[in-house]
Amino acid sequence: MYLMLSTFPTLCTDVCHESTGIGSLNYILLGLGAFVNTYLCDYLNDRPFQRRKARNHDEGKPEYRLPLLSIVTVTISRGVFAIGNMITFQIMQTYIGNTYTKYAASAMAAV
Template sequence: MAFVFMRETYAYALLDQKTKRLRKETGNPKLRSVLDKGTTTKELFSLAMVRPTKMLLFAPIVSLLSLYMALVYGYLYLLFTAMPTLFEKEYNFSSGSVGLSYLGIGTGSLIGLVISGATSDPLVRYLAKKNGGERKPEYRLPLMAAACLIIPAGLFLFGWTAENKSHWILPIIGTSFLGVGMIIVFMCISVYLVDAYLEYAASAIAASTVLRSLVGALLPLAGGSMYKSLGYGWGTSVLGFVAAAAIPLPVIFFKYGERIRSRNLFDVKL
C-alpha cells in the first residue's frame, strides 16, 4: 500500500527521476544529477552489504540498540514455542483453544502501537519547545525508557504465574505486557535510528533487522531445553533479568547519544 499510495520524498531518488526524464527529453546522455556521485551498480551493491555491517560493528548506538531489539524479538518467538506446551499440559486447553492464548500478545502489541503513535511526535515537540525549539533524535527515547520497564515486568508475571499454575489469564496478561513494551521499543528505536543517521538510516535499519532476524530464528531453539531445566518461573526470569539489565540503555543514550554521534567514533562512509 505504501508503494502504491505514498509519494517518493527521498531527494536523491527525486533528482534521479528528473535527470532520467531530462535525458530522454533532450537526448543528452551526459546529464547528471548534482547528487550523483558516479557510483556504479557493483559499488552500490557493495555499499549496501558492507555499510550496515560496519555500522553494526562500530556504531555503539546501532549495535547496542539493535542487540536489545533482537533480544526482545527473540523473546517473542521463544514464548511462541513455549505457550502451546504450557496451555495444553498445564491448563488443559484444547489444541483449538491454545491459539487464543496469543490474544494477549496481539492485544498488547495493538495497545503499544496506539501509545507510541499517539505520543512519539507530541513528546518530541514538547521536549524541543523546552529546549528552545531545537529537535534532537534523542527525544524519541523517553518513551522507550518506560517500555523497558514493562518488558521484564511482563516476563516475570508470565513466568511465575505459569510456574505456580495461577489462573490462566495471568500468564496471558504477562504476555500482553511484553507486547506493549515490545512494540513501543521497536517503534522508538526505529524512529531514533532514522532521525540520528538520516542519509544512512536505511543501513542502520538494515543492520538492526538482520540481527533481529538471526536472534529471532536461533533463540527459540533453546527454549525447550531451558524450560525443561529451569521451569517456567526461573527460565523466564533469566530472560527478565537480561531485559532488566538493559533498562539504563535509553537513559544513557538520551543523555550521551548526541555526544557519541558528534565525536564520530566510527566512519560509515566507505
C-alpha cells in the first residue's frame, strides 16, 4: 500500500502527463475509498466475528476475522482481472476494426 501511495504522483505526472495540481486530485478518490472502506469493513468484519465469538462461549479468536479476507481477496483479484481483460479486448477490437476497415469482420473472426 505504501509503495502505491508513494508512486501515485509519479504515475499521474510522468506517465499520464498531468500537472501536479490535477494529479493530486486523484488522492480525493483514495481518501473517499478509505472513508467508505472504514464503515464497510467494520460492518462486514465485525458482525461475523461476533457471531463466531458467541458460538465459542464469548471467546474471540483472531482467526474468526479471516473468512472475509479470503472472500474479498478473491473478489478483488477477479474484478481487477476482468477490468484488464475487458479493456484489452475492447482496444484490440477497435484497433483491428480501424486497421482493416473493409475486411474488419473477417479480421475480427481471425483474431
